[in-house]
Amino acid sequence: MKKKEKIVIIGSSVAAISAIESIRDNNKELSITVITKEKNISYSKPLISHLNITPNQFYYRDKNFYKKNNVSLIFDEAVLLKKNSVVLKSKRTVKYSKLILAIGGKPIIPDIKGINGKNVFTLTNFEDANKIRKFAKNKKNAVIIGCGMIGIKAAEFLKGLGFNITIVELMNRPFASVLDEKSGKMVADEIRKNAKLILNNSIVEIKNNECILKSGEKISAELVICAIGVVPNIDIAKKSGIKTNRGIVVDSFMMTSKENIYAVGDCVEAADILKGENRVLPIWPIAYRQGSVAGNNISGVKTKYEGGFVMNSVDIFGLPIITIGMSNENIGEEITAVDEKTKKYKKIIINDNKIVGAIFVGEISRAGIVTGLIRDSVDVSNFKDDLLKENFGYIYVPKEFRSKEVVPTEI
Numbered sequence: 001m002k003k004k005e006k007i008v009i010i011g012s013s014v015a016a017i018s019a020i021e022s023i024r025d026n027n028k029e030l031s032i033t034v035i036t037k038e039k040n041i042s043y044s045k046p047l048i049s050h051l052n053i054t055p056n057q058f059y060y061r062d063k064n065f066y067k068k069n070n071v072s073l074i075f076d077e078a079v080l081l082k083k084n085s086v087v088l089k090s091k092r093t094v095k096y097s098k099l100i101l102a103i104g105g106k107p108i109i110p111d112i113k114g115i116n117g118k119n120v121f122t123l124t125n126f127e128d129a130n131k132i133r134k135f136a137k138n139k140k141n142a143v144i145i146g147c148g149m150i151g152i153k154a155a156e157f158l159k160g161l162g163f164n165i166t167i168v169e170l171m172n173r174p175f176a177s178v179l180d181e182k183s184g185k186m187v188a189d190e191i192r193k194n195a196k197l198i199l200n201n202s203i204v205e206i207k208n209n210e211c212i213l214k215s216g217e218k219i220s221a222e223l224v225i226c227a228i229g230v231v232p233n234i235d236i237a238k239k240s241g242i243k244t245n246r247g248i249v250v251d252s253f254m255m256t257s258k259e260n261i262y263a264v265g266d267c268v269e270a271a272d273i274l275k276g277e278n279r280v281l282p283i284w285p286i287a288y289r290q291g292s293v294a295g296n297n298i299s300g301v302k303t304k305y306e307g308g309f310v311m312n313s314v315d316i317f318g319l320p321i322i323t324i325g326m327s328n329e330n331i332g333e334e335i336t337a338v339d340e341k342t343k344k345y346k347k348i349i350i351n352d353n354k355i356v357g358a359i360f361v362g363e364i365s366r367a368g369i370v371t372g373l374i375r376d377s378v379d380v381s382n383f384k385d386d387l388l389k390e391n392f393g394y395i396y397v398p399k400e401f402r403s404k405e406v407v408p409t410e411i
């Protein structure tokens with residue numbers, strides 16, 4: 001890449017950060033400009049709901065990250081992409097020779113009467129969390145719409161602020177897309193110790209102080225958080241003639257349908273190695289990896305994105321859960337271990353002798369090994385009966401895999 005070429009990155013979160021790190025690993029000279037519509041930069045989104053967090057923990061990279069990496073920052077919103085320039089909301093244009101879209105996702109807003117009320121919030125960035133904290137003063141009752149990852153984080157956030165919480169979920173269990181009936185029930189029981197959980201129901205109207213449910217029930221709600229998920233931010237790409245589907249379409253080098261324009265992170269759909277198709281996988285480690293792949297490719301180190309799979313790791317009022325891959329699909333043999341008393345549940349799904357999905361509730365210490373077995377497509381037929389043993393460890397897995405995963409001495 002020529003020295004005078006100019007790289008522009010839209011977005012300043014994890015995918016952008018890893019792109020910058022890879023570019024700088026390869027080339028210290030290239031001009032890099034980041035455009036961001038957020039006031040706060042390089043923080044960890046998964047931590048916005050944590051109340052007692054130090055700035056050191058909150059910032060994913062230290063505040064001088066951009067300065068240290070010689071990156072120019074523009075605080076503005078990109079509204080249109082032209083062949084060699086980005087048009088900003090302020091009407092300013094910024095020239096680029098290579099562009100990375102790291103613009104993430106946006107919250108899904110359901111069509112509910114009153115959803116635009118002053119007491120209704122989303123929780124997907126630092127500003128949202130701040131607005132909620134301010135509005136929360138002297139209020140006691142809150143409703144959260146949706147019981148997935150963001151809904152649970154919202155519940156812990158509001159609990160910490162002293163609220164009585166009601167969570168309303170459309171499905172018959174929390175995290176319905178990744179938890180099965182059994183683990184969903186265990187998680188629901190745990191949530192109910194801390195909040196009221198209403199399943200199989202939805203909100204039809206939000207008023208100043210209450211929500212009305214489809215069932216007719218009325219719930220006191222001075223504050224409402226809408227947490228039914230996020231969708232990829234594709235508007236600017238679509239408007240600018242870049243191919244989109246559910247997410248921005250990219251090839252295995254993270255390049256969009258337009259040469260010199262790359263897209264990474266929550267805004268794209270890329271290879272899911274378990275499903276064998278391209279889809280949106282909106283999780284932090286995947287955004288990081290894709291950012292690095294695009295950063296390499298635009299700074300002269302050709303790198304293919306090997307694909308990923310979905311993983312969720314969340315602590316539900318003290319109960320840890322991890323789900324990996326196709327954790328809630330009937331696609332193969334299921335091995336389970338349940339301990340009702342200690343609230344432990346483990347399930348591994350095997351298809352064609354390979355693990356394709358897993359659920360861990362209460363006991364998550366082996367999730368790392370299982371993730372590695374999935375990622376490396378290890379044939380588990382010789383030790384599948386050992387997978388859920390209390391003492392399952394690297395000793396059970398093939399040597400080739402062990403030496404790859406565990407660098408130190410023999411186990």
Ligand SMILES: Cc1cc2nc3c(=O)[nH]c(=O)nc-3n(C[C@H](O)[C@H](O)[C@H](O)COP(=O)(O)OP(=O)(O)OC[C@H]3O[C@@H](n4cnc5c(N)ncnc54)[C@H](O)[C@@H]3O)c2cc1C
Pocket residue numbers: 010011012013014015016035036037038045046047048049076077078079102103104105123124125149150153233236264265266267282283284285287313314
């Ligand atoms: C509350 C919450 C909890 C989460 N918890 C977890 C977790 O525990 N584990 C996990 O793996 N993942 C978690 N996630 C998901 C994780 O945060 C995302 O996968 C990750 O942040 C995606 O990174 P990204 O860089 O692709 O996009 P984002 O982090 O979404 O950042 C995109 C950035 O681009 C900016 N932007 C968008 N459009 C424009 C524009 N036109 N002009 C300028 N700037 C623009 C946005 O303002 C934003 O700052 C959580 C997400 C949320 C919201």
